[in-house]
Amino acid sequence: MNIEFYQGNSDLSVNQKLVMDLLESQKRPLSAYMILDELRDVGIRAPLQVYRALEKLISMGKVHRVESISAFIACSHMSCEKLGVTAFVICDRCENIEEVSDQSISSFITDLAIKTKMKAAKSNIELHGLCNTCQTS
Amino acid sequence: MNIEFYQGNSDLSVNQKLVMDLLESQKRPLSAYMILDELRDVGIRAPLQVYRALEKLISMGKVHRVESISAFIACSHMSCEKLGVTAFVICDRCENIEEVSDQSISSFITDLAIKTKMKAAKSNIELHGLCNTCQTS
DNA sequence: GTCAGTAATGTTATACTATAACAGATTTGT
């Protein structure tokens, strides 16, 4: 574990911490309204409370939005803020999801940005298919 | 132009052709409801008519859904059905969008699938940022 | 400490995106 990037959740506001703790306790992605339902009995009552917390957490690199399924998942690394680009690999059968972040992914995006003369702001890479387990069952 | 993959739009149903022609006439992505509005006076009245046409066109590789903006755009190649993987490069300022499809992109996805032991079904790669023009103005 | 600026909260209403369910019409192959 890359301890130099570690930061706890103590810098978060109340609602941000509620959402963050929930997402960390699940490993799967949750929709904003699933989050809302889970947090009703601890004081979250409206979609905006969830979306605002998510917006902040995403900007901090602690949560990612998985675009193709409109859902949110806790970053499985220390925090992607510093680490750059990640990819999501999603099994369409068992719904298992893996966050991959390595040099080949970062440099792929860097190359793509150079090739298209873009100043990159954010990227999303999502691969759907069948995971190893689901291929053989 | 890769003539061997060329196919016109004559194999399409009425609604499919209406949607396809509209998307081809614009180069930018359109939301489903923008499409609906544009096609109201030629007989399209309900969202489902649009979504059903889009579903088919996407399965044919003639249209892509750009996940991060929930919008649809005509494939800028002959048809991605045979050509494999593409990436979208999106300027967040001028909203220009470019579809990139080359060997490096296909092999990146292939490698990612191998590395994660996935049987790939579909992928989406989207890069947001500032285009060359918008960086200098 | 207080004052100003910033960030976070709470609430209601509304906009945008997408699918369910049902009924009927059209096309295609044999």
Added chain:
DNA sequence: ACAAATCTGTTATAGTATAACATTACTGAC
């Protein structure tokens, strides 16, 4: 002509996200 498959039309509903406004809490200068 018949069955199978595809496409169509319509209403209702589900799911995702933001606008607008009022209020409260935190932070840092002075």
